[in-house]
Amino acid sequence: MPLQPTDVLRSVLQGQRLSEEAALALFERCDVLSLGGVADEIRKRLHPEPIISYVVDRNINYTNICISRCSFCAFYRSAGASDAYVLSRRQLFQKIKETIGLGGTQILLQGGLHPDLRLQFYCDMLRFIKREFTIHIHGFSPPEIIHFARLNSMSIAEIISRLRAAGLDTIPGGGAEILSERVRSEMSPHKCSADEWLRVMKIAHEMGMRTTATMMFAHSENYAERVEHLSKIRQLQDETKGFTAFIPWTFQPFNTRLGGMPVFGVEYLKTLAISRIFLDNILNIQASWVTQGSKIAQLALRFGANDLGSTMIEENVVRAAGVSYRMSLSEMKGLIADAGFQPRQRDCYYNFIDGVSEKGN
Numbered sequence: 469m470p471l472q473p474t475d476v477l478r479s480v481l482q483g484q485r486l487s488e489e490a491a492l493a494l495f496e497r498c499d500v501l502s503l504g505g506v507a508d509e510i511r512k513r514l515h516p517e518p519i520i521s522y523v524v525d526r527n528i529n530y531t532n533i534c535i536s537r538c539s540f541c542a543f544y545r546s547a548g549a550s551d552a553y554v555l556s557r558r559q560l561f562q563k564i565k566e567t568i569g570l571g572g573t574q575i576l577l578q579g580g581l582h583p584d585l586r587l588q589f590y591c592d593m594l595r596f597i598k599r600e601f602t603i604h605i606h607g608f609s610p611p612e613i614i615h616f617a618r619l620n621s622m623s624i625a626e627i628i629s630r631l632r633a634a635g636l637d638t639i640p641g642g643g644a645e646i647l648s649e650r651v652r653s654e655m656s657p658h659k660c661s662a663d664e665w666l667r668v669m670k671i672a673h674e675m676g677m678r679t680t681a682t683m684m685f686a687h688s689e690n691y692a693e694r695v696e697h698l699s700k701i702r703q704l705q706d707e708t709k710g711f712t713a714f715i716p717w718t719f720q721p722f723n724t725r726l727g728g729m730p731v732f733g734v735e736y737l738k739t740l741a742i743s744r745i746f747l748d749n750i751l752n753i754q755a756s757w758v759t760q761g762s763k764i765a766q767l768a769l770r771f772g773a774n775d776l777g778s779t780m781i782e783e784n785v786v787r788a789a790g791v792s793y794r795m796s797l798s799e800m801k802g803l804i805a806d807a808g809f810q811p812r813q814r815d816c817y818y819n820f821i822d823g824v825s826e827k828g829n
């Protein structure tokens with residue numbers, strides 16, 4: 469007899485870990501409100517205080533030149549394109565100065581897979597930032613690290629350790645998309661494989677670095693592949709405990725070769741809720757107002773999310789795909805408060821940094 473969603477949800481509330489089979493049953497047959505109710509209950513158990521955290525930061529994309537040419541990406545350019553760029557030191561300086569002026573505590577530093585820039589370029593960039601500013605650098609997702617390793621004929625561990633010595637603090641979970649080789653070979657055949665993505669994260673965790681995990685969904689994957697993705701993340705977290713947070717967000721199709729229509733609301737909330745239920749070993753789940761807008765992001769706070777992510781003083785990648793929601797700091801705080809929570813600013817390790825009290829991770 470097929471698994472019944474109500475039985476699955478009851479067993480979850482009794483403390484049973486969700487199996488892959490049960491997760492698939494939830495994706496295929498469970499109504500979104502029941503999922504939301506259980507995800508919200510789990511969020512409350514993990515975060516009993518009615519607090520939703522956020523971070524003030526800026527996404528800085530140091531270059532849009534990329535040889536990967538993923539079919540879902542509207543951001544990349546070839547080296548000869550008229551709007552191709554590599555940020556100058558001066559531009560970098562201005563962006564970080566402005567971020568700090570707006571109360572920012574970190575930058576997300578990511579770029580395309582540039583064919584020519586050697587490791588020295590990135591290490592110099594990190595040293596320059598750390599010399600000029602006191603700011604946390606969350607940077608270089610696994611595809612970039614794999615690219616650096618190939619281009620410089622170095623091991624992953626050596627690349628990470630050099631970047632870290634130059635000032636890298638934590639690694640973002642970008643480039644995970646869906647950790648299934650079938651999906652990746654179709655959408656991003658030149659990018660790192662699922663195993664390589666996981667290997668970078670494992671090595672970083674073993675070296676004592678914290679990272680985040682992401683999932684970009686609703687493109688060419690099926691539900692079983694979403695479950696496969698969640699399962700791989702959970703397995704690695706069982707081993708290393710290195711992920712600070714999980715951030716699911718939906719594919720934005722405009723201006724991309726892959727195309728299609730974006731999914732909104734219900735599919736997003738359902739996937740968010742199942743992620744909260746499935747990933748019982750990851751403390752923080754982030755809502756994506758950047759792809760969903762403020763109203764759905766607010767609802768997400770009742771579907772398992774305990775964090776609203778970044779104020780994103782700057783964001784280029786999703787904007788290139790035709791979506792450009794903006795949110796000021798006061799709007800973000802208001803949105804959290806209107807949903808019945810207390811907004812609290814955090815750092816990249818999910819410690820509160822607004823002086824009221826501390827939350828560890």
Ligand code: SF4
Pocket residue numbers: 534535536537538541542543544579580581611656659
């Ligand atoms: S998603 Fe990243 S790796 Fe893929 S084309 Fe865009 S910038 Fe390049």
